[in-house]
Amino acid sequence: MQAVLLRGGREVSLLTGDVSFRGLFLRTDDPPPLRQLLQVKLKLAPENDELVAHAMAVFVVPAGAAGQTPGVGLQLYAVSAEIRQRWDRFVRWVTKTYPDSLDTPMKPVATAPDTVNRQFPRVRRALTVRAQSIGDLHHLVTEDVSRGGMFLRTGLDIAIGSELRLFVAHPQTGLTFAVDTVVRRRVESPAERAGLGVEFVGLDDKRREEFAAFSGLDEMSGEEDVVYVATDDPLLA
Numbered sequence: 001m002q003a004v005l006l007r008g009g010r011e012v013s014l015l016t017g018d019v020s021f022r023g024l025f026l027r028t029d030d031p032p033p034l035r036q037l038l039q040v041k042l043k044l045a046p047e048n049d050e051l052v053a054h055a056m057a058v059f060v061v062p063a064g065a066a067g068q069t070p071g072v073g074l075q076l077y078a079v080s081a082e083i084r085q086r087w088d089r090f091v092r093w094v095t096k097t098y099p100d101s102l103d104t105p106m107k108p109v110a111t112a113p114d115t116v117n118r119q120f121p122r123v124r125r126a127l128t129v130r131a132q133s134i135g136d137l138h139h140l141v142t143e144d145v146s147r148g149g150m151f152l153r154t155g156l157d158i159a160i161g162s163e164l165r166l167f168v169a170h171p172q173t174g175l176t177f178a179v180d181t182v183v184r185r186r187v188e189s190p191a192e193r194a195g196l197g198v199e200f201v202g203l204d205d206k207r208r209e210e211f212a213a214f215s216g217l218d219e220m221s222g223e224e225d226v227v228y229v230a231t232d233d234p235l236l237a
Helices: 081-097 205-217
Strands: 005-007 010-019 023-027 037-043 049-061 071-076 127-131 139-145 149-153 163-169 176-187 197-200
Touching: 010 081, 023 049, 023 163, 049 081, 049 197, 071 081, 139 163, 149 176, 163 197, 176 205
Parallel strands: none
Antiparallel strands: 005 010, 005 037, 010 023, 023 071, 037 049, 049 071, 127 139, 127 163, 139 149, 149 197, 163 176, 176 197
């Protein structure tokens, strides 16, 4: 089931965790505040029926909580009888279709990166980057960006652990934002996916937020959706 949360006038795609007759748990390491009223859009199986409802954030599991997946528990709020019937029908369908999930840990039904359990959520974003240490004329392009780092599309042979000073260009003004980075990951194949994962170093919280504002991170949607379904209800019982 795909879940889209409307926050501050923008849509954020999240992973679905547990569902219950009262609400659902969404996997995220950037949860909304408690008691905040939100709008959530869902595609209900098996007919892929779209449901739009209001929900309230009733509990939060913070990132780093021992043995727990970070996220937010939402309780359906002030829904009509028609929406309630559709939701209850969906929960009964999940219970019947996935009975094993009542006694087993949540498992993904699609193979894709997990968007939680990262210190900083990533978003897909193409930004031009100039790397001072590998030639002022060599320009790179980002594939995804976060407050903690980015993935650069490049075939350059740069060793893991290398330090790079990068200048990220603003997508509209052309102004640059300088960041010091360390290469943490290399992807060499397939050729069209080759690149480097770099981590920002030496940034305090204020500077990270300045980078997020500069590059427009909060205006962009998250990375690929992954759908998780479980019918046990330890948190919304």
